[in-house]
Amino acid sequence: MKIAIAVIGAALFACGATAFAAGLGAFGAVADRPLLDPALARFAGDNGWFLPTAAGVAEILALAGQLWLVVQARYAVHQWWPDVDPQTRVRARAAAGDLARDARGLPGVHDTRVRLTGTADRPRLLLKVACAGDTLVSEVYGELGAGPVERYRRAVGMPDLPVVIRFRPDLPRPGKRRRPQPEAA
Template sequence: MRIAIAATGTVLLLAGGAALALGLGVFDAFGDPSARPLLDPAVARFAGDNGWFLPAAAGAAELLALAGQLWLVVQGRAVVHQWWPDLDPETRVRARAAADDLTRDVRGLPGVRDTRVRLTGTADRPRLRVNVSCAGDTLVSEVYGELGAGPVERYRSAVGMPDLPVVIRFRPVPARPRRRRPEPETA
């Protein structure tokens, strides 16, 4: 879906840039295209003969613009709820303290390099997102089992949400290659 939106945005941006360049006279070297009428004469004749055409086209454009604005509002709301969950201040403070404890516990597990904990969602449907960066040779199933057995349950009880859904994402981090010192040349 993001590719289609990006492609649509790119096409619209290029069309707007071309229209601006046309209006500024950049294409006048090709025979003064800015002096031509905006609508083809056949379309202008059709619009003149049928009084409903231009209002219907304007109405369709308005509906399309309204749909786009509503879609932007929904997307913005989703982003806001991802970064700032819709929770009361007391729960937010407890969640922040519990997240610090959970982060410390997860980093103490064998093979875990780093972790990020975030409470997201709405007040009706909160969820906990845990991103865990592990060494490449770490057994993810063992880390997952340890997470579910202790730290995640402690987080749920500290926040007061025993049925809180948890999404755990693992990301392998390759080991850093050791830099070998160049051996001194002997002659």
């Protein structure tokens, strides 16, 4: 969905930039033509409802777009800065370090990232776990839920805190090749 929105936005931006350049005379003869096609100008002149209706539809679309942007910005802000009181934020930061350390101690887990997100009414814990390719994810999931996650919930003071655990394989990054180790003789 985000890719489709980005493509549509880029296309609309290109159309707007082209229209702006044409209005400034960048394309020569295009700047000498009237803004509206003569047939459309006659239609708008004959029907008094056309231009106010077109302006109203454009205004509604613009307001809907602005509302959508505000909602998306609010979501992004709550991802990075949870809407919780400062004491909870301090406790969460301290407990996150303990949770990450305990999770890295589980067999097969190479890296973890812990983040408290959401609003004051609906906080949640986002835990990203990078595992080796042969790790049994179900065992890691059970160990996390039974120990470190429960300790985190108690430390933060939110016993019903929803937790989202995302697993990913810990693969070598593209572009960075591992040098072969010389064989010892």
